[in-house]
Amino acid sequence: MRQFYFALTLFFSFIVCLPAVAQVVTVKPVLPTSEKPITLIFDVSKAKDSRAANLISNPNDVYLWSGAGSADTEAGAFEFEPAGQTNWAAPFAPGKMTHLGGSRWSITLTPRTYYGVPAGTPIRKLGLLLKNGAGTAQTENFYVSLYPATGIVGAFIAPAEKSFFTDANTTIPVKAYTSVDASLSLKVDNTIVYTQTDKDSLIYSLNTGSETGLRRTVVFEATLGTDAVTDTFFFTNRPVPPVAQLPANAKDGVVYTGPDKALLTLFAPNKKFVYAIGEFSNWEALPEYLMKRTPDGNRYWIEIDGLEPGKEIAYQYLVDGTIAVADPYTHKILDPNNDRYLTAVNYPDLKPYPTGAKGIVSILQTNQPTYNWKVQDFKRPAADTLVVYEMLLRDFLATQNYGTLADTLSYLKTLGVNAIELMPIMEFSGNISWGYNPNFYFAPDKAYGTANQLKAFIDKAHEMGIAVILDMVLNQADWEFPYMQLYRNGDRPSADNPFLNQQATHPFSVFFDFNHESEATKAFVERVNRYWLEEFKFDGFRFDLSKGFTQKNSGNDVGAWSAYDAGRVATWKRIYNEIRSYDETAYVILEHFADNAEEKELANYGMMFWGNINHEYRDFGKSYDAYLDGISYKNRGWNEPHLIGYMESHDEERFVFDVKKNGRSSGTYNTRNVETALNRAKLAAAFFIPVPGPKMIWQFGELGYDVSIDSIGRTDPKPIRWNYRASESRMKLYKVYAELINLKKNYPVFSTTDFNLASDNMIKRLTLVDNSMTVFIIGNYDVKQVSPQANFPMAGTWYDHFTGEAVNVTNPAEVMMLQPGEFRMYTSVKLPTPEANLLPWKSVVLDAEDELPLAERIEVYPNPTLHIAQMEFTDDYRGDVSVQVTDITGHVLRTVKYKKGQQAFRQQLDLRNVAAGVYLVQIEAGKRKVVKRLVKLN
Numbered sequence: 001m002r003q004f005y006f007a008l009t010l011f012f013s014f015i016v017c018l019p020a021v022a023q024v025v026t027v028k029p030v031l032p033t034s035e036k037p038i039t040l041i042f043d044v045s046k047a048k049d050s051r052a053a054n055l056i057s058n059p060n061d062v063y064l065w066s067g068a069g070s071a072d073t074e075a076g077a078f079e080f081e082p083a084g085q086t087n088w089a090a091p092f093a094p095g096k097m098t099h100l101g102g103s104r105w106s107i108t109l110t111p112r113t114y115y116g117v118p119a120g121t122p123i124r125k126l127g128l129l130l131k132n133g134a135g136t137a138q139t140e141n142f143y144v145s146l147y148p149a150t151g152i153v154g155a156f157i158a159p160a161e162k163s164f165f166t167d168a169n170t171t172i173p174v175k176a177y178t179s180v181d182a183s184l185s186l187k188v189d190n191t192i193v194y195t196q197t198d199k200d201s202l203i204y205s206l207n208t209g210s211e212t213g214l215r216r217t218v219v220f221e222a223t224l225g226t227d228a229v230t231d232t233f234f235f236t237n238r239p240v241p242p243v244a245q246l247p248a249n250a251k252d253g254v255v256y257t258g259p260d261k262a263l264l265t266l267f268a269p270n271k272k273f274v275y276a277i278g279e280f281s282n283w284e285a286l287p288e289y290l291m292k293r294t295p296d297g298n299r300y301w302i303e304i305d306g307l308e309p310g311k312e313i314a315y316q317y318l319v320d321g322t323i324a325v326a327d328p329y330t331h332k333i334l335d336p337n338n339d340r341y342l343t344a345v346n347y348p349d350l351k352p353y354p355t356g357a358k359g360i361v362s363i364l365q366t367n368q369p370t371y372n373w374k375v376q377d378f379k380r381p382a383a384d385t386l387v388v389y390e391m392l393l394r395d396f397l398a399t400q401n402y403g404t405l406a407d408t409l410s411y412l413k414t415l416g417v418n419a420i421e422l423m424p425i426m427e428f429s430g431n432i433s434w435g436y437n438p439n440f441y442f443a444p445d446k447a448y449g450t451a452n453q454l455k456a457f458i459d460k461a462h463e464m465g466i467a468v469i470l471d472m473v474l475n476q477a478d479w480e481f482p483y484m485q486l487y488r489n490g491d492r493p494s495a496d497n498p499f500l501n502q503q504a505t506h507p508f509s510v511f512f513d514f515n516h517e518s519e520a521t522k523a524f525v526e527r528v529n530r531y532w533l534e535e536f537k538f539d540g541f542r543f544d545l546s547k548g549f550t551q552k553n554s555g556n557d558v559g560a561w562s563a564y565d566a567g568r569v570a571t572w573k574r575i576y577n578e579i580r581s582y583d584e585t586a587y588v589i590l591e592h593f594a595d596n597a598e599e600k601e602l603a604n605y606g607m608m609f610w611g612n613i614n615h616e617y618r619d620f621g622k623s624y625d626a627y628l629d630g631i632s633y634k635n636r637g638w639n640e641p642h643l644i645g646y647m648e649s650h651d652e653e654r655f656v657f658d659v660k661k662n663g664r665s666s667g668t669y670n671t672r673n674v675e676t677a678l679n680r681a682k683l684a685a686a687f688f689i690p691v692p693g694p695k696m697i698w699q700f701g702e703l704g705y706d707v708s709i710d711s712i713g714r715t716d717p718k719p720i721r722w723n724y725r726a727s728e729s730r731m732k733l734y735k736v737y738a739e740l741i742n743l744k745k746n747y748p749v750f751s752t753t754d755f756n757l758a759s760d761n762m763i764k765r766l767t768l769v770d771n772s773m774t775v776f777i778i779g780n781y782d783v784k785q786v787s788p789q790a791n792f793p794m795a796g797t798w799y800d801h802f803t804g805e806a807v808n809v810t811n812p813a814e815v816m817m818l819q820p821g822e823f824r825m826y827t828s829v830k831l832p833t834p835e836a837n838l839l840p841w842k843s844v845v846l847d848a849e850d851e852l853p854l855a856e857r858i859e860v861y862p863n864p865t866l867h868i869a870q871m872e873f874t875d876d877y878r879g880d881v882s883v884q885v886t887d888i889t890g891h892v893l894r895t896v897k898y899k900k901g902q903q904a905f906r907q908q909l910d911l912r913n914v915a916a917g918v919y920l921v922q923i924e925a926g927k928r929k930v931v932k933r934l935v936k937l938n
Contacts, residue, residue, distance in 0.1 A: 033149040034111045034123035045103035047139040054137035061132045064095035068115040069125040077127030080115040091133035154178040154222040154229040165321030168237040172206040182224040213239030241273045244292040253329025259309040265301040274300040278315030283356040310367040314354045325482040330362030347446040371455040375462040381418040384641040386694035389417040395718045402449040402457040416741035419467040429478045437478040441528045467539035475548040476511040507556045516549045540587025564595045603642040611645040614652035621680040622663040623783045641693035648698035656704040666783040669820045678704045682736045686823045689740040702737040703730045739834045779823030790816040798826040804833030864935035872906040882924040
């Protein structure tokens with residue numbers, strides 16, 4: 001219940017009104033001041049917060065948690081707090097409550113002393129709640145007003161509200177008090193209806209009369225000599241709204257009908273009357289702003305004129321005289337609790353919160369400036385070539401705004417991604433949320449910028465060939481969602497809520513669950529989707545928690561929830577068909593994780609799906625058994641490449657962090673070394689990006705982001721790591737990503753349907769075939785060197801893509817030496833060679849025993865060796881011989897060149913200054929190449 005009171009000062013007198021605290025809190029004396037003891041009595045049984053009931057079961061474990069404020073506002077009521085009240089999770093001894101029996105407790109305190117407020121600083125408001133010692137049970141907040149300690153003070157204590165609605169031909173119990181005996185009077189619309197003399201209280205039953213819809217003014221006045229005090233409340237007998245058909249041009253929300261006119265419509269079935277209130281009515285429910293009701297009783301509407309063209313005007317709907325809500329369809333809100341923390345960097349020239357308003361308000365504006373789109377005909381990338389960059393703007397840029405994001409697009413363009421997926425950006429609770437707690441579905445959250453700044457970002461992305469996908473949250477809404485506020489029973493949706501289930505139908509519910517079989521929800525979803533696609537030119541949606549779009553109640557059984565659900569399938573086909581009716585190419589992506597039969601049916605229907613392979617790829621990077629089959633849509637039996645696979649997402653642990661913390665090692669090779677972990681990320685990318693079908697990258701994954709998702713708190717802001725670009729090693733990972741993305745987008749073989757991903761004893765092989773070429777990728781995810789059979793798809797000349805070297809393969813099964821973490825990408829057609837040295841492995845490492853004639857084998861001995869190794873071979877070759885020694889990571893330790901001028905070649909290899917370990921000795925003689933493994937002892 002809200003608190004209202006106004007003041008009029010005559011001479012040294014004060015006008016006050018006692019607070020309304022929902023009858024949970026009683027204050028003694030009736031007119032409390034800051035300087036004298038007051039007693040607060042709580043009846044917890046009347047509290048609305050469901051957690052308060054737990055206080056009653058342990059009556060000796062109840063404490064006051066409170067504050068005092070110098071301003072007469074609820075927001076500032078905790079400006080001063082008692083000394084030592086710092087730990088919510090511990091008892092606060094000075095606030096220990098005295099149990100009065102049953103559900104009642106009391107405490108007596110002197111405000112200025114208890115809260116330590118400096119002398120001379122007024123105390124006008126107390127904020128109060130009760131909690132148990134551990135802070136696991138509590139009431140909601142209550143607020144009590146304090147009054148001046150000098151002069152005559154007078155106020156209504158009943159009714160508690162400043163302005164309210166009541167029934168015609170009933171009575172209103174009126175009680176008013178003064179601090180001293182005085183002459184008292186009660187006026188209704190300037191007519192005196194009751195007087196008393198030399199009294200400190202007035203008690204009267206006021207008849208409301210028979211007239212409906214007329215706002216009446218009731219004034220209590222107390223006079224003593226030349227001092228006088230008044231207090232006022234207003235009441236209106238509940239009106240009967242006029243009935244009229246909805247205008248043909250109306251739709252839920254606002255329609256601008258002229259430069260100074262706006263048509264407002266609210267869908268509110270089962271409600272009795274609605275007023276439009278706002279700056280145009282000084283926030284009062286005036287008769288001229290009573291909204292008309294449609295004949296079916298479902299909607300209320302009014303056309304307001306006389307508006308200043310182009311001016312932002314705040315407004316709300318006052319429904320049934322009890323609750324004021326912002327327009328559910330508004331394009332902008334003002335939030336008194338959170339807007340104060342925004343700066344011009346977040347949102348320039350933000351309209352100040354209007355005086356007299358309470359709670360979140362909506363904004364209307366005639367003659368709004370329009371955004372002139374530069375790109376009118378953006379061609380969206382084909383679904384199977386999508387490389388999506390998932391982004392939480394809060395944790396991507398320090399400025400957290402669309403303007404800076406537009407300036408950063410060149411970084412993403414160079415990386416090669418062709419789509420950006422923004423985590424939810426419609427108005428959510430607070431300013432730093434992930435965004436999955438939306439309240440206003442048509443308003444971009446002001447924490448990231450203006451609507452036109454968002455449009456300019458999307459426009460620039462389109463100029464650069466990058467699609468923009470919106471993470472859409474239509475499974476749930478948060479507390480301030482207007483239809484939660486209008487239709488609720490305590491802290492849950494009411495049974496007649498046209499949009500929300502009273503209890504979620506599935507075990508992963510967060511906040512309040514939509515009923516997607518409700519006609520109201522169906523219309524709302526269609527309107528939301530269409531708005532963002534058409535007004536902002538988003539290119540599609542990733543629908544959060546799409547598996548929750550069900551009315552089949554699975555309780556807490558995740559398995560039952562995930563099973564095939566015909567109702568859910570029908571819901572998604574309906575939504576998909578609606579989108580296709582006005583946008584033939586928009587991406588429709590579901591975060592589903594349901595039974596494969598259900599996902600396959602919907603994928604074949606045209607929808608795409610998130611494919612979470614995070615755990616498997618992290619195991620792959622850490623060198624544990626890893627089955628990556630789930631990255632392939634073919635392995636799921638799907639007809640279309642509609643699986644958006646990902647190694648990382650906003651919801652999953654970061655790959656490089658996990659490898660660095662939990663990876664395996666062997667000898668000197670340790671995946672927990674940052675350089676090695678980054679190379680493991682390259683290995684993973686090689687068996688991720690080239691797999692046919694769309695892919696997704698989580699922000700900074702291309703630079704090896706190594707801060708845990710659970711750092712600080714899971715959803716708390718994370719460090720922004722643009723400094724990674726100064727690291728050569730991290731930029732090499734970025735460039736490997738960029739090269740793989742470039743191949744995926746530009747060569748049809750990476751969209752082939754003829755591909756195979758195979759595993760064999762810590763070896764992965766990916767083969768892609770089409771009529772243009774064949775691609776063969778082989779990688780060792782073990783922590784030790786292995787020498788498997790290569791199993792090339794065919795004999796012939798292959799090109800090592802990252803070195804550009806040609807390899808003549810006569811035997812596809814020939815043995816290949818692979819260092820730990822090493823991968824090779826071969827193409828049957830030579831492609832442009834990327835920048836040199838992106839990978840640590842230098843040359844094609846084939847087993848040399850098969851490259852040289854059997855009679856002319858090279859020898860490196862002794863092996864192991866202490867200090868000196870001998871190299872020798874005999875053949876007809878004459879010319880340069882190059883010998884290179886590297887460690888198993890590819891780091892070159894020594895390079896020596898010789899001239900072979902006779903049949904026999906014999907040289908010593910001095911290893912006295914080389915640490916013990918395993919090394920590779922590569923010998924090149926003309927076009928022949930040999931690599932030998934050599935162990936150096938202490």
